[in-house]
Amino acid sequence: MDQLFGFTSVVLTPVWNGTARPYQEAAHVNTWVAYTSHHECYQTLRVSSVTSCCSTTQPRCLSDGSPCYITDTTMKSVSCLSSSVRAACHHTSACSLLSPSLVRCPNVPGRSVVVQQPRVTALRPYHSMYLNSAVASAAPVPTPVSLPARGDDVHQVVRRTPPAAAPHLSPYRPHIKQQGSAAAGVSIQSLFEGDVIPELCSRLADSPSNDRAEGLATLLGACAEFGLGAQSPVVQRLTRECLLLLCKGDIGVAQLCHLGEVAHNLEGRQSAVVTEVLNSIGAAVEEDAASPDEAVRVYALLALCYDPASQRQTLLLSTLHRHTQRLVHRLKASQVSEVLQALLKLQQRQNISLVLRLIHRASQLFSVFSDDEIIKVLSALMILGQHHAELLAAMEKHLPGRLGECDPELISTVMEYCLQMRCRSEPIFEAVAENFVRHAERHTTLQIAKQTVAMGRLNYLPQCSSQMFQKLESILSTRFSQFQPRSLIEVLHACIHLERFPLNYTSQVFSPYFLQRLQAQGDPLDRKALAQLTQLHLSTSLECKHYWGPKLPPYLHVKKFSSVDQAFETPMDGLMYKLVKGPLSRLLGGKFYSTSIVTPSGYTIDVEISLDEDGYVLPLPQWDRTDRRMALCLDGKGHFCSNTRHLLGKEATKRRHLRRMGYEVVQIPYFELEKLRTQKEQIQYLQNKIFPTIFKFNR
Secondary structure: OOOOOOOOOOOEOOEEOOEEOOOEEOOOOOOOOOEOOOOEOOEEEOHHHHHHHHOOOOOEEOOOOOEEOOOHHHHHOHHHHHHHHHHHHHHOOOOOOOOOOOOOOOOOOOOOEEEOOOEEOOOOOHHHOOOOOOEEOOOOOOOOOOOOOOOOOHHHHOOOOOOOOOOOOOOOEEOOOOOOOHHHHHHHHHHHHOOHHHHHHHHHOOOOHHHHHHHHHHHHHHHHHOOOOOOOHHHHHHHHHHHHHHHHOOOOHHHHHHHHHHHHHHHOOOOHHHHHHHHHHHHHHHOOOOOHHHHHHHHHHHHHHOOOOOHHHHHHHHHHHHHHHHHHHHOOHHHHHHHHHHHHHOOOOOOHHHHHHHHHHHHHHHHHOOHHHHHHHHHHHHHHOOOOHHHHHHHHHHOOOOOOOOOHHHHHHHHHHHHHOOOOOHHHHHHHHHHHHHHHHHOOHHHHHHHHHHHHHOOOOOOOHHHHHHHHHHHHHHHHHHOOHHHHHHHHHHHHHOOOOOHHHHHHHOOHHHHHHHHOOOOOOOHHHHHHHHHHHHHHHHOOOOOOOOOOOHHHOOOOOOOOOOOOOOOOOHHHHHHHHHHHHHHHOOOOOEEEEEOOOOOEEEEEEEEOOOOOEOOHHHHHHOOEEEEEEEEOHHHEOOOOOOEOHHHHHHHHHHHHOOOEEEEEEHHHHOOOOOHHHHHHHHHHHHHHHHHHHHO
């Protein structure tokens, strides 16, 4: 007996001579950074001075006496708008720059200037800025330095002295919003309802449409982030500005998506801005004006605010599907995964044509997918229920070489995908088994269960099966209590499909303690768990005669293994039965057989033939004289793996158990029956299958 286990930030975009400089972050967050044409100079202006700086293009004095201009180019930089407003909002309450201790600037009444040294940070893409909260430096506020009066010697007044030693502080600390602070609420409210945002809006009025849309979206995003509702006067003003801008048109799809996402966060899918944005996007998509990146952003926006009851949005989505099909060959790997995720959220399972094109593109790009992108693609395809042999071929080519260093979650997702699509892949399964032998300790109990269950249900015994099951025994021995009861049953049940009988652990599963633990999970024992326990019991009774451990109590046995989810046996193929019943009746001389017979053990037999003690076929009225039985298994396509002619694990186990119960099993696979063109050929085929078995039966 072959047995298992030996049983017995703030981010600003400086412009330097017309080109973008690397993003830099000031040492303190309440900063408005100005850049000169001669050299970079950093100033920290009080929040209240932002309005003045935005409303003038006149030069201001800097610490070295050089002029500083807040130019139109700087105003058009949405990065500056976003960073300045967010930084001011974050720390208006935490770091009050209205302190009387600050030295007044003689040239700018009521303004204070602090000269600071910047801190350089890494480059960040713009579109992540409005999604991420601003971050603040934990460095102490530097000592204010007064600007010189008119006619003073600038170089003498502003000469810096070495700073005094300061206590060590972390150079970076994310800002945490203060909840329930009345002072913070007042400061933020006064900032938004003061002159800052209205002045910024007026400065944006003369900007190009795309820049203005980005600026308005960023300001709306700042309002939403700091708790201003749709009824706030500032939000209402920004909304009116957005609607006026949308009426003029000539806005890029990317900017429209940004504006739509922010408006949806503020007002939901019923927002007038969202409606106008979708209308504008629809026009652009109809004209094929959307690039692949823009099409992906439109999918992301629709995933947020799609209303199936809206005919306009339904038409937009249909048009977007057709447009994306023409762009699929240009999509990048990350874009393929994002579109599939969006289709999943939009419940677009019926759009098979687009999904198949995306699968084809994913097959081409499979080698450049990251682990996370593969997980997203396969997870989406499992729910969408689509599979193609081309994708499996790409997986077989590229996955085995990367399994040793990949995320264990990727391995379990791949095996789960193969199981759901019934794909029995030797290259993948061999690589997974070898990786399991080497690195099983890295995997969680759920990941181990998914890998083992997939191999068992797809009836695949790897070449390193001895080492694999030894490793599984070791894992079960050391981490038995870590397995969830149902996951443990799944693992042990999968083992019997491969004729590996975990007797030590079966005895523990049948113990009263484990059954009580299984029932104590909150839900009553479901039928699937009971059927798995029953099949484990049958394996120990039929195939392990020397097992004398605990048995499953009879009251927990299921009466039939047939179920709606077909987890234990596949129903008889009706088309195959129609092909067989005529030739079979002529061969036997009448309907000397019965169909869909449930055995005492719970299995269902497709076609059963009874024989007397002399080996003659008995008619139905004389079945009380039955001495031996023959089971004909009409194996349709659902009994096999989708890409091979190997029986599924549940079907192989069923036939094995039927033979142990005394049945003579005759398999009639679909791929043999489909080759027969005439009834004469079918009769001869059945005779060659049945009568040699009967004669063997008699011997």
